[in-house]
Amino acid sequence: MASKNFLHNLTIPSPCNADWNSMKGNDQIRFCAHCNLDVHNLSQMTHRQAQRLVNKSQGRLCVQFIPGPNGPRTLPLVHKIHRLGRRASRLAAGAFTATLSVTSAVAQSSLSSPSSNLTPPNATQPNLQWTTGGSIVGTVSDQNGAVISGATVSVSSGDLQISLYTSTGYDGQFRIESLPEGIYNVRIEAPGFAPEQMAAVYLRAGGDARVDKTLRVAGLEESVEINSHTESFVMGGGAVSIIQPDNPFIRAAQEDNLETLTDLIAGMDVNLRDEVSHTTALEHAVGNANREMVQLLLSAGANVNARNEGGQTVLMMLDEDATTDLIWDLINAGAQVNLKDQNGNTALMQAARDSNLEAIKTLLDAGAEVDARNDEGETALMLAASDGDVTVVRALVLAGADITAHDEDDNTALSLSQENNHSAVFRFLRSKGAIETVAALKKKDE
Numbered sequence: 001m002a003s004k005n006f007l008h009n010l011t012i013p014s015p016c017n018a019d020w021n022s023m024k025g026n027d028q029i030r031f032c033a034h035c036n037l038d039v040h041n042l043s044q045m046t047h048r049q050a051q052r053l054v055n056k057s058q059g060r061l062c063v064q065f066i067p068g069p070n071g072p073r074t075l076p077l078v079h080k081i082h083r084l085g086r087r088a089s090r091l092a093a094g095a096f097t098a099t100l101s102v103t104s105a106v107a108q109s110s111l112s113s114p115s116s117n118l119t120p121p122n123a124t125q126p127n128l129q130w131t132t133g134g135s136i137v138g139t140v141s142d143q144n145g146a147v148i149s150g151a152t153v154s155v156s157s158g159d160l161q162i163s164l165y166t167s168t169g170y171d172g173q174f175r176i177e178s179l180p181e182g183i184y185n186v187r188i189e190a191p192g193f194a195p196e197q198m199a200a201v202y203l204r205a206g207g208d209a210r211v212d213k214t215l216r217v218a219g220l221e222e223s224v225e226i227n228s229h230t231e232s233f234v235m236g237g238g239a240v241s242i243i244q245p246d247n248p249f250i251r252a253a254q255e256d257n258l259e260t261l262t263d264l265i266a267g268m269d270v271n272l273r274d275e276v277s278h279t280t281a282l283e284h285a286v287g288n289a290n291r292e293m294v295q296l297l298l299s300a301g302a303n304v305n306a307r308n309e310g311g312q313t314v315l316m317m318l319d320e321d322a323t324t325d326l327i328w329d330l331i332n333a334g335a336q337v338n339l340k341d342q343n344g345n346t347a348l349m350q351a352a353r354d355s356n357l358e359a360i361k362t363l364l365d366a367g368a369e370v371d372a373r374n375d376e377g378e379t380a381l382m383l384a385a386s387d388g389d390v391t392v393v394r395a396l397v398l399a400g401a402d403i404t405a406h407d408e409d410d411n412t413a414l415s416l417s418q419e420n421n422h423s424a425v426f427r428f429l430r431s432k433g434a435i436e437t438v439a440a441l442k443k444k445d446e
Contacts (some may be wrong), residue, residue: 021066024217029142031217037062038217062241076405087145101268106431133178134203138211140168140188144284147172148215151190158180179414181205188213231405245274252283256288262296270300278309279361286314286330294329316350320360327362337368352380352396355389360396370401377407381427385429390421393429 020039023030028044031037040048042065050065140151153174156163160182167175183202205208235391245251249268252260254277261281273280282302285293298304305313315335317329329335331337340346347367351359359378364370369381381401384392393413397403406412414434417425 024192027210028218029146029192032062035062036445038142040146041065051071061146061406066184070304075274079255099406115246133180134205134209135175135177136179136184136186136201136203136209136211137173137175138175138213138356139172140215141172141191141212141384142193142215143217148190151193154183154187154189154431156187157184159183179203184209184365186211186373188215190215193217202388244277245279245350246276247272247274248273250277250279250281250284253284253288253293254439256284256290256293258290258293261293265296265300268300270297270302271306273306280308282306282314283308283317285315286322286326287319289323291323291326291329298333304330304333305339307341310351311340313339313341314343315339315363316341318347318351318354318356320354320356322356322359324358324362327359328366331366333364337363337366338372340372341375344376346372346374346380348372348380349383351372351379351393352384353382353387355387355392357392357395360392364395364399370396370399371405373405373407376409378404379407381405381411381413382407382411382416385417385422385425386420387423388417388420390422390424390428393417393425397432399431403429403432 002184012185018032018034018039020030020041023039025031029038029040032039039062042063086088090222136155138153140153142148148170149168149170149172150411151174152165152171153167153176154163154165155176160180162184166174166176181199181204186198186201187195188198188211194217196213196215198211198213201209219352237240245254249261249264250272250345252264270281280302282294282297283302285297307313313335315327315330315337320349337347346368348360348363348370349372351363370381373379379401380406381393381396381403384396401413403413412434414426414429437441
């Protein structure tokens with residue numbers, strides 16, 4: 001089994017000479033007419049999106065990327081995405097980037113905030129007096145099976161006078177809840193892809209209607225704006241490879257092979273960092289969420305606070321599959337929850353970026369500083385508000401997070417949620433007393 005935490009070990013064994021600029025599509029994915037395959041640009045994804053794409057494909061896909069010191073250079077998880085969100089908020093007012101939950105409370109909040117500009121101008125909010133409702137859910141992917149994040153999903157019903165919008169998350173999934181029984185039209189759009197329209201989707205009261213859709217790259221007749229890049233790319237087709245650790249002990253951990261690792265552990269320096277992959281056995285074990293392997297390595301003396309080249313400890317590498325028990329194993333072994341990486345990020349901030357609610361709760365219970373700041377002045381709450389997960393935002397606020405804190409750009413959690421059109425987060429923060437600051441309003445008018 002391959003490690004889930006491997007993107008910095010990715011290489012292309014046989015680069016190809018296909019011209020990226022001659023392909024049709026967008027900055028993230030284009031269609032190669034030569035090999036009749038989609039080519040994914042890892043450098044226009046976040047690290048997590050790129051990792052999920054490669055992991056799901058098991059290495060069988062075409063990619064290109066800007067090489068960095070530790071594998072493909074990817075988009076920062078927050079800083080640049082905020083700026084993209086600001087640009088998108090002016091151009092695409094009809095798209096919410098948070099999953100919508102249509103409840104009476106939301107309706108009342110929207111009515112009590114007539115000045116809010118978060119509601120799409122063409123969206124009609126229904127009369128929300130339903131005691132039970134159903135959900136329309138689904139996953140959007142491309143022709144290679146890779147998920148598409150940020151796709152706009154609109155659901156409408158003329159009979160019910162409903163028109164709602166949401167977008168897919170980093171995992172390509174969307175969900176619109178609390179809808180009344182009826183027949184709906186669903187339309188899915190994403191930059192660089194041909195739109196898909198599904199008519200007569202029937203939703204039962206209290207049930208789920210699943211709409212999984214595969215989008216095709218836009219045809220030649222469809223105009224797609226392409227931004228040129230001045231940096232050189234590495235491109236390869238057919239397969240990508242993952243750098244294998246040179247040391248067999250660490251390779252066993254990467255491959256999630258507990259039996260081999262157990263056979264090799266006697267007399268082994270369990271804190272050895274591989275010269276090729278620059279990883280340790282414990283990092284792979286945590287990345288694979290293998291609690292039994294983690295416990296074995298900890299009992300053999302693995303340093304739970306060892307740092308990688310980016311200054312990260314294993315608490316900052318928690319996968320969404322990591323259980324509360326596994327996290328407590330690390331903490332009980334001495335893991336320091338408030339250590340920072342080279343950018344000033346803590347384990348709590350990383351969990352907030354990843355919307356890892358269980359990790360957030362566990363880290364807070366273990367004494368994580370809820371208002372710790374990174375080098376850009378951002379807190380975990382700001383990161384969660386930017387990404388739009390209202391459940392994570394709620395957990396941090398209930399833990400005492402300062403909703404008035406400002407980063408170096410004078411952003412607050414409220415202004416970041418507004419700039420990225422995360423209406424549910426915006427309304428929740430407003431309900432907790434967050435206000436739009438003068439600085440934030442001034443920036444919006446610039």
